[in-house]
Amino acid sequence: MTETATPRRARLDQSVIVDAVLALASADPGARITFKRLGEALGVDATAMYRHFRNKEELTRAALDRVAGMAVADARAEPGSWRQRLERHLMRNAELSLLYPSVAADWALVDPGGPGDLASDQHILETLHEGGLRGERLVRAYSAVSGFALAQSAALAQEVLAGGEGAREGAIPWISSFGGADLTEFPLVREYRDELLAIDGLAVYRAGVQAILDSVERWAAEAADTADPANPDAKGAERSV
Amino acid sequence: MTETATPRRARLDQSVIVDAVLALASADPGARITFKRLGEALGVDATAMYRHFRNKEELTRAALDRVAGMAVADARAEPGSWRQRLERHLMRNAELSLLYPSVAADWALVDPGGPGDLASDQHILETLHEGGLRGERLVRAYSAVSGFALAQSAALAQEVLAGGEGAREGAIPWISSFGGADLTEFPLVREYRDELLAIDGLAVYRAGVQAILDSVERWAAEAADTADPANPDAKGAERSV
DNA sequence: ACCTGAACACCGTTCAAGT
């Protein structure tokens, strides 16, 4: 029916434009995405995009929503315990951020609010729910988990955007350069200097995920202790807030 | 000696310029900081800043470093357990991000690398060290804690920048707008809709801090179990990596 | 209905000229 992925002179379309955004983002990870560059890639004038998106924020929103949807789909495709699936979802988020850095850099900023975003929220809530969390505890766990994943994924992406080659290898920017500084006033920084310089972004992400999910599991265990043991699966049994 | 804080025609200076940046950032939280606006505030041409900073990134770096230093100083000023002091430091980071959003929005991006930044690293390591963490565990805890604090503080700031008034009140952008969407495919999102919409940024931050510090305390307890009980305070006793 | 292209306001940055 419709021509898909015809490189130039393709009939413009929200979906076709988002395809081009993601292609640009992964092809040239260090470059900003610009209407001009987008137009060149699509064989179209830079201002043609305004027929399909109100402004650049709406375009970014659509691209982010697509990426959010991809992360969920990948996470759902594999089996495992609720924690394994949630972990997979969160790690996939970070990996996709590194794949599309110029898009993902805005992740902490913009609420995509589309179907991909909703599927992501639903999946996080689902896995936590399966883990036994309900009510206030579920909301708190969702906050900690998704707030962490979004902010940290965006940070990873911004690393790549700002740092170029080095950052893509994993070096983290906020610790990459106490090169010649005098560290006598900061003894622990000096003592652990080499280890701190060796930290890479994905390891930080993984450490955070572990720390948060460990706590979430404990919250779930607390919930199990205080719940009615005869009816452990009651939906919304302790919806408090 | 030197005139301090004379609003216009003050002798330019790295420190005077950073003062002006922070003043601008807190006076008009929604506005980007621009050389033009900076020049107007200082009674000086926009391009005069290039005499004192190589480019805008260096200026941002200097401003961030000042803010990092402020957070540590505030945290050190109050007594308490290591966890309380670390928590105070992290919360102060978030609060200062909300105070200077247009500066703090870059926090996940740029490594200040100055004395304020080093003091911040030293303070985080110090409190964790006092909590009994050493070696690989200390580095892992530092990663989780500071990665979280920086990324999440930047996200809070970007919220304010992007969202304007509403965001400053605490509404979180990535959950603020599944307004008219059909939620039948996302039952848990629908069930917790009101609670999710009520989440605010600082609460997310606090939930994340709790989750991470709970896990860090457990790591410390594990360390205590495996350590030589006769020599619990040995510095770097189990430096592995 | 959809796209073009000139135009505008606003960025960061450079550089020759002033004092």
Add this chain to the structure above:
DNA sequence: ACCTGAACACCGTTCAAGT
């Protein structure tokens, strides 16, 4: 030594004009 001001390349966005 320090600051000015014109200039440049590059943004997002608007709008009248094309087809």
